[in-house]
Amino acid sequence: MFEKNAWYIVLCCCCPFFLSGQPDMVFVKGGSFLMGDTSGDPDEKPLHRVVVRDFYLSETEITNAGFKVFVEATGYRTDAELGDGSFVWDSTGWSKKEGIHWRHTEFGRLRSGKDDQCPVLHVSWNDAAQYCNWRSKKEGLQQVYDFQGDTVITHATSNGYRLPAEMEWEYAAAEGREIKTATFSGDTRIGAVAWYSGNAAKKVHPVGGKKANRLGLYDLTWNVWEWCHDRYDPQAYSKETGIFGPSQGALRVLRGGSWNNNSRHCRLSNRTSRSPDFRDGNLGFRVARNKE
Numbered sequence: 001m002f003e004k005n006a007w008y009i010v011l012c013c014c015c016p017f018f019l020s021g022q023p024d025m026v027f028v029k030g031g032s033f034l035m036g037d038t039s040g041d042p043d044e045k046p047l048h049r050v051v052v053r054d055f056y057l058s059e060t061e062i063t064n065a066g067f068k069v070f071v072e073a074t075g076y077r078t079d080a081e082l083g084d085g086s087f088v089w090d091s092t093g094w095s096k097k098e099g100i101h102w103r104h105t106e107f108g109r110l111r112s113g114k115d116d117q118c119p120v121l122h123v124s125w126n127d128a129a130q131y132c133n134w135r136s137k138k139e140g141l142q143q144v145y146d147f148q149g150d151t152v153i154t155h156a157t158s159n160g161y162r163l164p165a166e167m168e169w170e171y172a173a174a175e176g177r178e179i180k181t182a183t184f185s186g187d188t189r190i191g192a193v194a195w196y197s198g199n200a201a202k203k204v205h206p207v208g209g210k211k212a213n214r215l216g217l218y219d220l221t222w223n224v225w226e227w228c229h230d231r232y233d234p235q236a237y238s239k240e241t242g243i244f245g246p247s248q249g250a251l252r253v254l255r256g257g258s259w260n261n262n263s264r265h266c267r268l269s270n271r272t273s274r275s276p277d278f279r280d281g282n283l284g285f286r287v288a289r290n291k292e
Helices: 064-074 125-138 166-173
Strands: 025-028 031-035 048-052 055-058 086-090 093-097 145-148 151-154 225-231 252-255 271-274 288-290
Touching: 025 166, 031 166, 048 166, 055 166, 064 125, 125 145, 166 225, 166 252
Parallel strands: none
Antiparallel strands: 025 055, 031 048, 055 288, 086 093, 145 151, 225 252, 252 271
């Protein structure tokens, strides 16, 4: 039974984390909440009530160190490595450069050891889903994503790792509250909880460097954009589409804003989208799991 403004945090103890560099999973008690923003962009409206089930969400974004474990264990090559690189930031803005991939910074330089705790960058939705499958297999869990050529089949009831549903992401960012009480995840003052264009010095920062929200989750509305599971459809946002959103659509949802964005882009309800093979230097991901 959901209690107004109640919140719960329990570290996930049902599955041991033997994987070096992987963030803890935080248990988020489900409930109903008002999703969207009456004063936001058109695709954030109308404000509408949704029900979220209990789930787990990673405490932080997946770091470069964590993604490295995956790559070294599997030999996986990302979309950027197999394709034409990724977008990097320079004095003129964003430009795509060949040879840029997850081992590089937002500026296109090879990362050093001091960058290991920064969010992994230059990863596509496809890359993030493949990471989820690897981590599920490693821990003896059911895989969520079934890649069949250009088609991805989702096993929604699997107990393995996946990308968070958009409604889960917003609910967690709003600290499990029925009604949002802050513009950003954890505070009304963006500087207290966020690395954004006003204080990030035009670069990404290590995870967990700002105040957590009251669920114990870091960096939800800032630092890097985060892939969500859902296909993007501005018209379907307010419809009863199930936990994973619409079944059709070429784009995938991004949430959270980044080190390169202003405060408006870091609001709890702000949404954008990219193709599932898109990658750049201000985009990463965190993972979720169903409650067993």
